[in-house]
Amino acid sequence: xxxxxxxxxxxxxxxxxxxxxxxxxxxxxxxxxxxxxxxxxxxxxxxxxxxxxxxxxxxxxxxxxxxxxxxxxxxxxxxxxxxxxxxxxxxxxxxxxxxxxxxxxxxxxxxxxxxxxxxxxxxxxxxxxxxxxxxxxxxxxxxxxxxxxxxxxxxxxxxxxxxxxxxxxxxxxxxxxxxxxxxxxxxxxxxxxxxxxxxxxxxxxxxxxxxxxxxxxxxxxxxxxxxxxxxxxxxxxxxxxxxxxxxxxxxxxxxxxxxxxxxxxxxxxxxxxxxxxxxxxxxxxxxxxxxxxxxxxxxxxxxxxxxxxxxxxxxxxxxxxxxxxxxxxxxxxxxxxxxxxxxxxxxxxxxxxxxxxxxxxxxxxxxxxxxxxxxxxxxxxxxxxxxxxxxxxxxxxxxx
Numbered sequence: 001x002x003x004x005x006x007x008x009x010x011x012x013x014x015x016x017x018x019x020x021x022x023x024x025x026x027x028x029x030x031x032x033x034x035x036x037x038x039x040x041x042x043x044x045x046x047x048x049x050x051x052x053x054x055x056x057x058x059x060x061x062x063x064x065x066x067x068x069x070x071x072x073x074x075x076x077x078x079x080x081x082x083x084x085x086x087x088x089x090x091x092x093x094x095x096x097x098x099x100x101x102x103x104x105x106x107x108x109x110x111x112x113x114x115x116x117x118x119x120x121x122x123x124x125x126x127x128x129x130x131x132x133x134x135x136x137x138x139x140x141x142x143x144x145x146x147x148x149x150x151x152x153x154x155x156x157x158x159x160x161x162x163x164x165x166x167x168x169x170x171x172x173x174x175x176x177x178x179x180x181x182x183x184x185x186x187x188x189x190x191x192x193x194x195x196x197x198x199x200x201x202x203x204x205x206x207x208x209x210x211x212x213x214x215x216x217x218x219x220x221x222x223x224x225x226x227x228x229x230x231x232x233x234x235x236x237x238x239x240x241x242x243x244x245x246x247x248x249x250x251x252x253x254x255x256x257x258x259x260x261x262x263x264x265x266x267x268x269x270x271x272x273x274x275x276x277x278x279x280x281x282x283x284x285x286x287x288x289x290x291x292x293x294x295x296x297x298x299x300x301x302x303x304x305x306x307x308x309x310x311x312x313x314x315x316x317x318x319x320x321x322x323x324x325x326x327x328x329x330x331x332x333x334x335x336x337x338x339x340x341x342x343x344x345x346x347x348x349x350x351x352x353x354x355x356x357x358x359x360x361x362x363x364x365x366x367x368x369x370x371x372x373x374x375x376x377x378x379x380x381x382x383x384x385x386x387x388x389x390x391x392x393x394x395x396x397x398x399x400x
Contacts, residue, residue, distance in 0.1 A: 001108065003065055003101075005029040006058045008051040009370070011313070011346065012380035018132055019336045019343065020387060022047050022380035023313030025370055026054055028100040030067065034107050037370045038099030039315035041284030042092030043386040054093045067101040068108075070290050074098060078263075078287075091262035091287045098288030099319045099366065106365035113319075113366055114326035117293050124357040125324045127335045128162035128205060129155060142167070145189045149197035156202045159355035162230065162332055163198070165190060166207035168220065172390030175209075176237055178216040180396035184223055191227040203230035203332075206253075209389075210237035210260075214246050221251035231256035231278050231307075245275040256280050259309040263287045267295045271302045278331060280309040284316035289323060296327045305331035312386070314343045314351055318361070318368040321351070325360040333358060346374050 009025040024040040024047050042050045061076050077094045078084065106113045114120055131151050133139045140147040145167070152163045167190040169183045179187075187206075194204055206229045212220060217235035224232065232253040236244045238260045248255045256278035261267055262285055270276050279299050281292050296306050306327060308320035317335065324330045335351075335358065336343050344350035348369040352359040361367025 001034070001066060001068075002031050003028050003058075003062050003067055004031040006055065006063070008054050009372070009375040010047045010051055010380045011375045012378045012382070013313070014342055014378065016132075016135070018341070019310075020312050021382070021384060022386060023315075023346070024050055024096070025313065025315055025375065026096040026100050027370070027372075028058070028062070028067070028097070028104060030104055034104050036067070036100035036103035036107070036365065037315055037368075038096035038103065039284045039313055039319070040092050040096035041282050041312045041316055042089050044089050046383065046385065047380055050089070050093065053089065054096065057090075057093050058097060062097060067104045070098060070101060070288075073101070074288065074290070086263045086266050088260070088262050088285065092285045095284050095286060095288045098290065099283065099315070102289050102319075103365035110364045112325075112360070112362060112364060113289060113322040114360065117289070117322075118326040120325055120360060121328055122325055122330060122360070124354075124359055125321055125330070125333050126161060127333045127353065127356060127358050128164055128203075129160060129335055129337045131155070131163050131165045132337060145186070145193040148190055149193035152194045152202070153197040156198050158338065159357075160202060161356050162203040162205055163194070164205035164207050164233075164334075165194070166209065166233075168208050168211060170390050170394055171209035171211045172392060172394055174393040175211045176213045176216065177211065177394060179212055179220050182396065184220060187220060188223040191224050191229060195227045205229065205231055205233065205256075207233040208235055210234045212236060214243045217247045218250045221247065221253055225252050229253050233257065233280070234259070241270050241273050241275040244270075245273040248275055248277075254278055256307060258282070259285075259311070261286065264291060264294050264298065268298060271298055271304060277302075277304045279304060279306050280334075281306065282309040282312075282316065283319040283323065284312055289319055292323050293327070296323065296329060300329045305329045307331045308333055310334040310336065314339065314347055314368060315366070315370065317343070317351060318366045321358050321360060322366055346371055
């Protein structure tokens with residue numbers, strides 16, 4: 001069996017755009033007619049440029065190749081052009097292609113991917129969601145602690161046992177910075193109000209976006225400790241894990257990180273430095289399913305856990321679920337609410353979610369199929385990137 005053809009889909013994510021402005025899917029077809037799907041999570045170039053990058057990699061390394069040879073194909077791509085180092089854009093492209101290969105492999109042997117990576121450990125997968133606004137809410141949950149607390153209680157009533165929120169304010173290309181007193185006060189009020197609303201029924205996941213200096217992150221962490229969040233996410237930028245390790249040593253809150261990291265090599269530094277005890281690899285960026293499984297194995301030796309990150313489409317979400325199902329040190333899975341809306345529409349069958357848990361699919365491969373008609377009916381034609389940081393420094397007192 002050989003890979004014979006490929007196609008990419010750049011899909012606009014309709015309002016309210018939860019999960020990003022667009023999704024970028026890849027399709028591989030073998031000479032035996034088996035189809036595999038993957039998703040690329042790359043925000044550094046326009047999506048159509050990334051789609052061309054994906055086609056280039058496929059043409060160079062995957063057309064005519066045996067999709068079972070994951071290790072060989074991975075190394076050839078990773079070292080392409082004399083690199084052999086983590087490259088976020090290349091790894092995003094490779095991640096989507098590698099996932100599509102695993103989808104083909106599972107379908108060829110009629111097994112879910114998790115059965116090929118150790119077998120099912122978890123019968124159901126605990127999931128969480130960001131606190132998102134309702135359609136008529138005008139996004140008050142992002143700035144109003146009382147509105148966020150009410151929304152958190154509604155999620156708990158649906159079955160969620162954890163919610164995430166990031167009230168610390170805007171993040172920019174000029175970070176890290178010291179948090180303002182207003183940001184410190186607002187952040188503490190958010191965790192206080194949400195803890196009062198959910199009690200011990202749900203964990204609180206406090207997010208930031210690498211916004212703060214080491215000293216600033218420690219100041220913020222000490223304000224939050226009394227309310228016992230499950231984690232403090234990406235308190236400092238990802239480029240210097242030594243500084244994140246200093247934060248970890250100064251707080252009782254577990255540190256989580258990883259959505260912007262790629263490959264086992266970057267995660268190894270996090271573990272060696274004890275910078276985080278919860279690893280949030282995104283399978284559309286980290287290097288693919290097998291690379292993520294290797295990272296999970298490394299984490300296991302440090303008694304660290306994994307919490308796969310998701311802020312894109314449901315193909316990456318399905319790959320995350322495959323990894324979670326077969327990983328002993330899995331903690332919790334990120335989802336976009338209950339995996340409904342466009343995240344369901346873009347699939348032939350939606351991800352199964354019940355009472356706060358994702359139910360692992362028993363279908364072969366990654367367990368979901370892209371609805372190509374829906375994908376092609378929602379092309380992304382705009383110019384903004386998937387995510388964009390502020391272009392100017394934060395002005396305390398004016399920026400919220």
